[in-house]
Amino acid sequence: MHGSTQRCLQLKQLFTRRIILFLEYSPEQHPIVLQIGGNNLENLAKATKLANPYHYDEINFNCGCPSPKVAGHGCFGVRLMLDPKFVGEAMSVIAANTDAPVSVKCRIGVDNHDSYNELCDFIYKVSSLSPTRHFIIHSRKALLNGISPAENRSIPPLKYEYFYGLQRDFPDLRFTINGGITCVDEANAALRAGAHGVMIGRAAYNNPWHTLGHVDSAIYGSPSSGLTRRQILEKYQVYGDSVLGKYGPRPRVRDVVMPLINFFHSEPGNSLWKRKADAAFQHCTTIKSFLEETLVAIPDRVLDSSVAKAAAGRDDLFADIHSMLPPPYNVREQEVVLYA
Numbered sequence: 159m160h161g162s163t164q165r166c167l168q169l170k171q172l173f174t175r176r177i178i179l180f181l182e183y184s185p186e187q188h189p190i191v192l193q194i195g196g197n198n199l200e201n202l203a204k205a206t207k208l209a210n211p212y213h214y215d216e217i218n219f220n221c222g223c224p225s226p227k228v229a230g231h232g233c234f235g236v237r238l239m240l241d242p243k244f245v246g247e248a249m250s251v252i253a254a255n256t257d258a259p260v261s262v263k264c265r266i267g268v269d270n271h272d273s274y275n276e277l278c279d280f281i282y283k284v285s286s287l288s289p290t291r292h293f294i295i296h297s298r299k300a301l302l303n304g305i306s307p308a309e310n311r312s313i314p315p316l317k318y319e320y321f322y323g324l325q326r327d328f329p330d331l332r333f334t335i336n337g338g339i340t341c342v343d344e345a346n347a348a349l350r351a352g353a354h355g356v357m358i359g360r361a362a363y364n365n366p367w368h369t370l371g372h373v374d375s376a377i378y379g380s381p382s383s384g385l386t387r388r389q390i391l392e393k394y395q396v397y398g399d400s401v402l403g404k405y406g407p408r409p410r411v412r413d414v415v416m417p418l419i420n421f422f423h424s425e426p427g428n429s430l431w432k433r434k435a436d437a438a439f440q441h442c443t444t445i446k447s448f449l450e451e452t453l454v455a456i457p458d459r460v461l462d463s464s465v466a467k468a469a470a471g472r473d474d475l476f477a478d479i480h481s482m483l484p485p486p487y488n489v490r491e492q493e494v495v496l497y498a
């Protein structure tokens with residue numbers, strides 16, 4: 159091989175490696191799951207392939223979003239719960255285009271399709287027609303009558319008994335409970351009642367310090383890091399500044415800061431910090447300068463204390479759940495062609 163051709167090849171390999179490293183998440187960001195949504199098999203295959211270089215730990219399919227844009231006009235999200243055969247096909251397509259395990263996030267029903275048996279039919283068909291073995295269950299149904307997505311997260315009642323019914327009736331599948339769980343005490347109560355996993359949505363965003371600050375010790379049994387908010391922000395700044403503009407114009411300072419916008423929930427200085435943040439988003443180009451400009455709003459004692467004891471949650475949230483389970487599921491096998 160000519161020297162120049164060899165150099166060319168080496169450069170190409172180096173370049174490819176750089177691109178791959180650039181797309182990978184750092185070890186401390188794992189496990190990380192990508193959620194995709196849609197109702198076109200070809201596009202789902204393309205999206206899954208595009209995600210491959212990022213090495214996600216799981217690819218999740220959205221069958222839970224009730225937004226009119228998604229489940230109404232878009233005809234996907236939670237509307238897909240009405241078509242388990244399609245979801246089975248979609249999950250097979252997704253699984254065929256990734257090495258990562260695949261999962262489904264769904265509700266417990268849609269409108270008047272809200273019986274436990276219909277939910278079981280959905281789980282049975284999807285898991286029989288595809289390699290899906292993990293389901294994340296937002297334990298309330300969705301109403302497609304025009305109410306807002308926020309109302310769809312509070313108006314339909316939570317029915318945790320459906321979740322635990324699924325665990326009983328599908329012992330070979332893995333289920334993660336979601337909906338209305340607000341702290342580590344409640345997460346532990348769900349695990350004690352038998353849930354394989356717990357997903358916390360709004361509480362983690364609305365009050366990340368008190369909700370997530372105890373997870374390592376209270377859920378995983380590791381020693382508490384003892385880090386203060388200031389120390390966490392110092393680490394976050396290094397991470398944040400390293401990812402700014404990684405994908406062209408995004409992420410911007412605002413994108414990187416938003417997950418932490420409620421970091422000082424109910425602490426002195428919180429409102430002032432948010433006002434300063436709004437102003438700083440207009441001109442700050444680094445996380446370092448953003449923090450320098452805004453943190454003057456927060457007293458040192460708030461910044462320099464480590465996480466206090468968690469507020470007690472509803473420890474008995476699932477105490478009686480096993481006495482409330484719906485009657486066991488009767489499989490309607492004839493309707494399903496089993497996944498080979």
Ligand SMILES: Cc1cc2nc3c(=O)[nH]c(=O)nc-3n(C[C@H](O)[C@H](O)[C@H](O)COP(=O)(O)O)c2cc1C
Pocket residue numbers: 193220222223263296311336337338339357358359360361
């Ligand atoms: C602002 C917002 C955006 C959300 N976006 C998604 C989404 O893209 N995909 C999804 O599966 N769920 C989404 N959810 C729903 C949550 O994942 C979760 O199912 C819901 O908030 C109930 O859990 P919680 O009571 O712990 O918040 C969103 C929720 C909120 C508040």
